[in-house]
Amino acid sequence: MKKRLVYFCFALFVCTSFLFAQTTDDVVAAIQKEANENSQLEQLAYELMDVIGPRLVGTPQMENAHKWAVETYKKWGIEAKNEEWGKWRGWQRGITHIDMLEPRLVTLDGMQLAWSPSTGKKGVTANPIALLTVSDSLAFDKWLPSVKGKFVMVSMEQPTGRPDENWEEYATETSFEKMKNERQEKEDAWQQNFKNMGYTSRNINEALEKAGAVGIIQSRWSEGFGANKIFSANTDKIPVVDLSLEDYGMLYRMVEHGVTPTIKLVAESKELGEVPTFNTIATIPGKELPNEYIILSAHFDSWDGATGATDNGTGTITMLEAARILKKVYPNPKRTIIIGHWGSEEQGLNGSRAFVEDHPEIVNNVQALFNQDNGTGRVVSITGQGFLNAYDYIGRWLQAVPDDITQHIETSFPGSPARGGSDYASFVAAGAPAFSLSSLSWDYGNYTWHTNLDTYDKIVFDDVRNNAILTAILAYKASEDPEKTSREKAVLGNDSKTGEIRIWPQVKSPERAGMIEE
Structure with a gap:
């Protein structure tokens, strides 16, 4: 009797295991079928x-x-x-329309940044000005009043709008290396100028707004054909727009050559409380x-x-x-x-x-x-x-x-x-x-x-x-899964900078009143 009971239990176990396996296979197959068909x-x-x-x-x-x-x-x-x-x-985005009126008429490719203040339906018409290369913060402070009534261009003019892989495929090795070196020199000089001014890309807009600029123009190229990063404005009253690399470069070169473009910007948006x-x-x-x-x-x-x-x-x-x-x-x-x-x-x-x-x-x-x-x-x-x-x-x-x-x-x-x-x-x-x-x-x-x-x-x-x-x-x-997952933590390795054992990340509280002034 005991042997029969053992055989019965074993047979039941095998049968149950088989059925469970079949069920698992069936569910997986059904997931695939539903997803594909x-x-x-x-x-x-x-x-x-x-x-x-x-x-x-x-x-x-x-x-x-x-x-x-x-x-x-x-x-x-x-x-x-x-x-x-x-x-x-x-905040609600509205129409962005950017036109160069002088020295020729052309509609520019760009958009206002998130939470950008509005120009209103009539828009703003003014000339652009580029950041001045300065030796120190005193020189920058002396120049700063000249931005009043102007659009200020706050991004570096890129030397090429072609991604590196495009250069790598088509350029000579010498030409590619030359471009990269020239670009690096330009980037280094641009960063040094910000240090000389005493500002960063994060707080420069605030200073320009206080000095009377009517708007900020940037171009945050993403190193791909036609791609720009679009994040948020950090001004209270004046609009911030991002222009395509192509159009930003055109304006920048005109300013550098002493031409005075005239820009009309309509950047509508609405504050919603x-x-x-x-x-x-x-x-x-x-x-x-x-x-x-x-x-x-x-x-x-x-x-x-x-x-x-x-x-x-x-x-x-x-x-x-x-x-x-x-x-x-x-x-x-x-x-x-x-x-x-x-x-x-x-x-x-x-x-x-x-x-x-x-x-x-x-x-x-x-x-x-x-x-x-x-x-x-x-x-x-x-x-x-x-x-x-x-x-x-x-x-x-x-x-x-x-x-x-x-x-x-x-x-x-x-x-x-x-x-x-x-x-x-x-x-x-x-x-x-x-x-x-x-x-x-x-x-x-x-x-x-x-x-x-x-x-x-x-x-x-x-x-x-x-x-x-x-x-x-x-x-x-x-x-x-019949088992509950383990939460046991591994011993973390040493921090390469401090040499000390790394600790588990800490729980952080959320921002529950985002961009709201108390």
């Missing part, structure tokens, strides 16, 4: 990037995006809400361990030089699509799955830091967090973020991922904890196992990261689909 990525990208547009914190577009996300999740049967965590300076800031939080409740959590993470906000397609529209639609797929093929997860779309990441991880600060009961019970935020490329790197045993569980989960996805991924364990960069760092600092799904470049740094070219057409949907499948499978496996 019923993808919503293109539609989501169209609605988010083309229709809603850029998502600068404090703008109506950001508010519209939060509302859209909740409605989208509810359409899929997923609970979602917008959770307020602070206030921000409200204090507005609330949100995180969009969607939830698929867990059935067995509802108080343990998988978090799918991506920041929702963007800069507004373009539509924020790869920073971080692609991360956003990856998590939306992964959640949609999971709800359809894995509607009753073991652990609760949360999808966090964080606000104001671009100004310092504020939304995710607020969530960490406001929800310790969730952070303390995170099984795993997966974050995607560096472009449209397929995931090629996952590190352990300094968690000593991350290899064990990440390795288990990755075994279920198809080879055509994992063949591109390099892993590194235990790695080092992130100290910034994106929202997973907020959770790592709190000791939660949070991991970055790092992507292939696709020239992200030069062409789309925070630039005027970060638009829908730069999305590589095959790679984003790859990432949605990967994310959904990792979330499924993390949810079903």
